[in-house]
Amino acid sequence: MATIDHLLDRIPNPELRFKLQSEIARLQNDKRFGLIFEEHFPDATLLYEVEVRRGQKVTLKDEPLKEKFEVVNLCNGIAECVSLDEPEHTENIAVDELVSYSELDAKASNHIAVDKLMPFADFGDPIYPYLQSIDKISTAPDSPLWHEIIEADNYHALQLLTYLYPRKVDCIYIDPPYNTGARDWKYNNDYVDSNDAYRHSKWLSMMKKRLLLAKKLLNPADSVLIVTIDEKEYVHLGALLEEMFSNANIQMVSSNIAQKGVARGNSFYRVNEFIFIVQFGKSCVTPLVLHSEWQFGKGESAASKGIVWSQLRRSGTNDLRIDRENLFYPIFFNKEGNRILEVGEPLPLSQHPSKRLELDKDKLILWPIKDDGTEGNWQLSNAELRDRLSDGYVKIGKFKETNIPVSYLKRGSINKIINEEVTLLGRDEVSGTVIVQTQGYTRAFVPGSQWNIQSHDATYKGTQLLSKFITNRFDYPKSLYAVHDTLRFFVANKPNALIVDFFAGSGTTLHAVNLLNAEDGGNRRCIMVTNNEVGDTEERRLKAEGKTPVDKEWIDLGIARYVTWPRTVASITGNDVNGKPISGEYLTYLTQEKESTRRFKKVSYVRDIESLPVTDLKELVSNLSEGKIAKNKVAEDTRYIIDEDSDISLLLDDNAAADWLDDLEGAEHVRTFVIVTQNNKLFNSLKRQIGELLGPIKTTEPQTLPMADGFKANVEFFHLGFLDKRAVERNRQFREILPLLWLKAGGIGECPKIVGNSLPPYLVLRENKFAVLIDEDAFFAFEKEVNSTSGIEAAFIITDSEKGYKEMLASLKVKTCYQLYRDYLDNFKINYTR
8 A cells, every 4th residue: 555655646737636545445345355464665776886878777875775866967977867756847957977966066066976886676677687706615625515694685685596407406595584673783673654544554465576586486296385483473474475376285393482471561571473284295294203202292112113013912992802703713823833824714612622731643733722821812713813814914022831822913013114214134944034134223203283393492502502603693593493493394205405595594495404414414505685774773773984885894694794694604623703612512303322221110009900800900000000901901811911012021920920021022112020029039139030031221312513614615605686677678787697607507516707808709617517618619619529528417508699699509518508687687587577
């Protein structure tokens, strides 16, 4: 609405202006569905590098964009300007330092000092960007991977990126302004326009225009947009995302970022923020190995730690033959009891075996009969057991006089073998049972949408962590690990992912990407964009000192140069902004193996287990297992419990110790053994036997990386400027265009530079994998060198002839080719309107 009011004020006819105002007021009162807000055009762009010329829009440096003019004539260093807001108003403005004030006074009664004129471009005007290298850091000279930081208004940087990487970005992570009204860094939180009827309009307009460009960057087949926000705008952002990305899968995560909470006046303390996940195509959350904090109420079962062999004979409820009569069938073994020969059919209920283990000629026959002679049943049907047996998923225990323990793998454990989550070493030569390496296994899983992770706290792992690198230069940075973990869910399986952040702020995203690459050896590339605005307090001080945004003192205090770049350099070198090694360790998802002993607990206060009522027995089991074993796993005749979903096993009756030991074979998941007995000798003997049977516990613990070691990484820092179209067309600014060509070809290797004053006829840049033909007359030499140089994937041909371009393209052996400067000029000519 603010833009419309501004345009209406420029209509000289008062009657027409009144009619339009009335019609707009009527339309505003109409009820519409969907997200409704007032559109705002992006702010005009100051073109610091462009010379003043006829037909150009200009403004005043000391009060940018407060007054706007068009240069209608330029003569002897004086610009004759017409006000764009009041066409009847003209001024003569000096643009040449050689023009004296007396000459200016002779031409006009109102004049402006010579150093206060600045060209600009309005929304809708074509602009022609280039990248000027400001600085670089390289600690991996042999790596072709280079990250980029671009100092620019992110709207224009996004325009550039849509030219460079259309539909090629794997992940966009942004932490946009939260619109709280704070002005520590202006771009962060100041998006409320007093002219708007709806206080969220300016913020929504700003976000919509940038998200439209971001949409052009993302790979529609498989990519993700991640946006963090707090309670001020999350409702409006969610509605905007639903409206703009209706075909995407959108989910919101609530993440605790302030363990102590932040006061909100008379409201609840704020402890969380929200993360919108917008997934395109086949994008999915990658199951990851995560620590216990991510479980959020989910018990960590024993099955989550590896392969679990479950005893075949059922125990607990429904474990009698009459409960599952089809599960009462024989298993035939060889006479040595170390190989299953066949699985029989269910025995009619009227027939009864003589005992649990029978001998029939040269065969042993095993029935599901309990220690006390009660007929039980198996866990699997005979058909299911045959299938598992043929696949090696049945295990035979140590043959004893009255029993052969048999265990099997459930579907979850089988899937781990099939999916190669554990290592299959082979099969037992006699029994055919699979031999699996499970030590060190940890389960990968997808967590819930409520995150309460200690390392995501923005105070301790954001503000305090960042102060190690650049002292206290930036308030409220993201936790490094909050960004790291969020990215990892989507790029863990994409080691060459291209990641973009166009609200870079302090530079957490690149820091997180470098940490990810250090952990797994990935080559993920990050492009960050941030402006170089100063905080509100600094701006007032600098203006009072007569400084402008083009002065060094102003530039050096901008966020890009004072925060983002120093943080990047410090994190890569391992030295803070004062040159001192950074203290501390990075948390990582890497682990190292550690051995520990199993725990044994003797309980001697229970005298007669057989006399306990089943209700008391269930209560006893619950107490002894600290609630880890459910009461429904206990029956009246239960004498021991080995629960595959618990790391505790109980021996309730020491008379069943031998059977308990048999069934413990393969139960590596059990860490704690509770033995009810008054017999110290038996207790110590069981400890020794279980230790020999299962061995020590092998666990994993987190591995850290010293911050002082820095990262092996390369980053170049660019400033985005704007060129004169005519100079581009005349091939006068090839040096300025070259970094764009490097990026469009993939940004491989160090950004090339032109040495000397003159341009070569062509460039064949093997390390960068692209080539440029500058002089058409050198094409045949160019063609020969390009086609004979391995690895050249992109070519740029500077020519005005469409026919000539097609003929040259036909003979080049490259994947992609572009015609300059047509490809560049046409792209940005229509960039605003397409």
